[in-house]
Amino acid sequence: MTQKIFRSIMAAAGAVLIASLVIIMGGLYRYFSSVQEKQLEDELSLAVIAVEKIGQEYLEDLQSDQYRFTWVSENGDVRYDTQSDEESMENHGDREEIRQAFQSREGKSLRYSSTLLEKTLYCARRLEDGSVLRISVRSVTIWVLVLGMMQPILIVIAAALVLSGILAGRISEHIMEPLNSLDLEKPLDNDTYEELAPLLKRINKQHRQIEMQLRELQRKNDEFAQITRGMTEGLVLLNEKNIILNINPAALKLFHTKESCIGEDFLTVERSLNVNRGIQEAFSKGHSEISMEREGKEYQLHINRIESNGSLIGAVVLAFDRTEAAFAERNRREFTANVSHELKTPLQSIMGSAELMESGLVKPEDMAHFVKRIRTETERLVTLIDDIIRLSQLDEGGDMLFENIDVYEAASEVTAGLADMAAARNIKITLTGETVWVKGVRRLLTEILFNLCDNAVKYNKDGGTVEVSVNRQGTEAVISVKDSGIGIPPEHQARIFERFYRVDKSRSKESGGTGLGLSIVKHAAEYLDGKIDLHSSPGEGTAVQVTLKISSPQAI
Amino acid sequence: MRSRFDEQLATLNQELTQMGAMCEEAIAAASKALTTGDGKLTDKVLSLDGEINRMERAIETLCLKLLLQQQPVARDLRQISAALKMITDMERIGTQAADIGEIIAFMDGRTGAECQQIRFMADAASQMVTESIDAFVKKDVILAGTAIGRDDVVDDLFLQVKSSLIKLIAEKPADGGYALDLLMIAKYFERIGDHAVNIAEWVAFSVTGEHKK
Structure with a gap:
């Protein structure tokens, strides 16, 4: 910018300088030339009069360094010359000014020296006797003048250079200062040259576009983050160099790492051969599945290659918790x-x-x-x-008929049914409690009661007791079956609801159970939205409590 | 130029990590084979040892290439020279795991209460290896220090194993061969611990530039 301005200023200054030089020099030179010519003519007129009156003596007496007089006779021979010896001078009849003077009394001519540094102006006039008197004056040419002026011209040019340099700096600084202080964040709020308005408008438009695109990008990013954050599956995105691009919280937990691992090699997070071979396989073949164990949980990793326009750009690792499955x-x-x-x-x-x-x-x-x-x-x-x-x-679930059932009544039916079996082993069954209505499936409720009471009798000591109670606690019906039987050792308590699980495998035949009773109770209670609690100590007996929601009063 | 160098350094890191992972896996398989006497596991250890040896060659070549072509200085030089030293230790770990596997295969699936003690040693040693590799991956000097400190645990366990094996020989002289096999295994695990310490020390060197010995 500064350079450009400098160059323009220099060019303008140079042009002005040369133009004025040419005009002034030309004008002055012409003026002086014409003055000189006029003087020459006056001088010649005086000389002509004098020579006509006095003759050659006048010329001989004349002391002039400036002018040179030559008197030429009518045949062209030089009669007298004030500066040279007339004897050695050749015939002047063919000189232009003399020829003119012979013909028309007056003659004039201008001749340059061979070097162009000097010019000689001649003026000639025919005298009355037919001879011609010529006067000449030498002067320097315009080029010599210009050459002589060279030093001041150079000084002026140098001054112009310096001045235009300083000026260019100043001007460009002055021009650029408002540009540099433009607030590009808010292009339209700037108070600057009106020439800049279209530019600022365009910048403003682009600003808005960028902002919109950024917002869109941010929104998409957020969306992606929200989706992956909510996922229970671990998700890791890798680029083609195995660098982590994105990792969701589930994967962070799975691989025991922090969010700062983004941008690092996946190897630094998980280096087990198994997983990395899986990733390599996915990179080369497109897909791989591997399973891995972490802290007692089983995970299945699905790794897929990501391609764009046929070139590999990375891989996505999806980790499922397969423990429950x-x-x-x-x-x-x-x-x-x-x-x-x-x-x-x-x-x-x-x-x-x-x-x-x-x-x-x-x-x-x-x-x-x-x-x-x-x-x-x-x-x-x-x-x-x-x-x-x-x-x-x-297991199938399916729809079963829900009705209002009196739990107490159902329990009394079950206990009555088991009375004979209990009596055979001298076991006393008691039923206490109150009428509680629940909304449920009659068959399932009977199943629960029967299996619990049946177990209580089967795994009892001879002469033991079974206490069944049905009570209402707030909005819940609590069925409790307590026996004085053999009890369940603590290590088995967690597993007795599993199918075919038996505490004492050798006794299974003797007691006649199938190993499915408690499993049925558990499933039935789950179907009825109930809850089972078990308290048992070996040798003292077992108490099972089933809690069910009571029917709403309006339904009764 | 520099970006190519950086890429090569990243490859070096990657391969070192992979080699470390192989060592971890070899030790894990060896220690599992010890308690289960599983022949398949010993085969796995042997094949891993072969891979570790090949990996050592590859990393060695890469390191020498880097040294010759890039003429690294300061931190880069430290990293490469530490890598050269570390792969030697890793290779030894692999070989020792393979030796353990061979002895176990030779023992014909016999295990006993003494094995349990050695198992503790194996766990401690493999944890040391894991920690030293982790320290390398994370450039974590503190973790390297933890790995170095754990060597005392392995050494103590070795002494315990030794005294219980002496007792075993005294009680049942016929089991002398078995006891000596177990002693060898214990010694190998103890050596693995020492190599892990070496690795951890080189990690500390490559980060801080100070090599404690």
Whole structure:
């Protein structure tokens, strides 16, 4: 900027300088030239008069350094010259000014020296006798003048250079100062040259565009962050160099790292061979799945390559917590194994008895015993299958009829049904409490009560007690079944609600249970939105409490 | 020029981390094989050892290339020379894990109460390796210090194992061979601990420029 201004100023100054030089020099030179010419003519007129009157003596007496007089006779020979010896001078008849004077009395001419540094002005006049008197004066040419002026001209140019340098600096500073102090954040609030207005308007427009794009970007970022933050699955985005681009809180927890790991190599966060091989595989093949264990939990990692226009730009790692799924799978496998085992045992017994009878090895008097065994085993099988069906019904969910049930009444039916079995072992069943209405499925409620009371009798000591109570506590109905039985050791308490789980595996046959009773209770209570609490100590007995929501008073 | 160098340094870091991870895995497999006597695990340790050896060669070549072509100075030079030293220790860890695996394979799946004690040693040693690799990854001098401090635990455990093995030999002279095998295993784990200390010291060196010895 400064340079440009400097150059323009210099050019202007130079042009003005040269123009004025040419004009002044030219004008003055012409003026002086014409003055000189006039003087020359006057001088010649005087000289002509004098020569005509006095003759050659006048010229001989004339003392003049400035003018040179030459008297030429009519045939062109030089009669007299004030500066040279006339004898050595050649014929002047062919000189222009003299020729003119011969012809028309007056003659004039201008001749330059060979170097152009000098010029000679000639004036000639014919005298009365036909001879010609010529006067000449030498003067320097305009170039010599210019050359002579060179020093001051150079000084002026130097001064112009310095001055225009300073001026250019000042001006550009002056021009730039408001530009530099422009507030580009608010382009329209600036008070500056009006020439800048279109630029500022454009900047303002671009500002708005950028702001809008930024907001849009921010919004998308936020959206992405919100979505990933809420995810229970761990999510990690990697670029093609395995650098972490994004990681959500679930993944931060999984890999035990902090948000500061963004921008670092994923290896610094997780370096296990398993995971990194999975990532490499995903990079090369597009997809990989690996499982890994962390603090007793099982995770499944899905790694996918991300491509854009056919080139690899990174990978996304998605980690699922598979602990529960794995647990459920294990449960299912165990259940299948248990069911087949439980079904096979009575069948084996039936088959054995039948085979013995078939081969005729059984004496007629023992026949009844074997038939009885077949019957009891079949009964066991049926109960077992019944239980399984009930459980699978509960598993299926399905809609069951909800009605208002009097829990106390249901309990009294169950206890009455078990009275014979209890009496056989001298066990006393008591039922206390009040009428409480709940909204539920009658069959399930009976199932809960029956299984709890049945267990309480089965796993009791002979001559023990079973206390059943039905009470209302606030908005809840509390069913409590307490026995004085053998109790459940603490290490088993957490597992007794699992299918086929037995505390004492050797006693299962003797007590006749299927190992599904409590499992049914648990599922039924869950279906009825109830809660089960178990308190038990070995040798002292067990108390099971089932809490159900009572029906709203209006429904009763 | 510099960006290429930075890239190469990043590769060096990556490969060192991977090699460290392999060592961790080898020790974990060896110590698991000790308690379960699983033949498959010993095979895994041996194959990991082979990989660790190959990795050592690769990293060595990379380090020498960096030294010759880039002529690094100051921190970069420290990092590369520390890497050169660390891979030697890592390679030793891999080899010792493989040796443990071989002895376990030779023991034919026999385990006992003494193994449990060695298992503690193995856990402590593998934790040391994990900590020293972690210290390298995070450039954490404090963690390197923790790893170095844990060596005393491993040494104490080694002495305990030794005295209980002496007792075993005295009580059942017929089990002398078994006891000596276990002693070798314990010694290897103790050595692994020492190598972990070396790694941690080189980590501290590459960060601070001071090598304590």
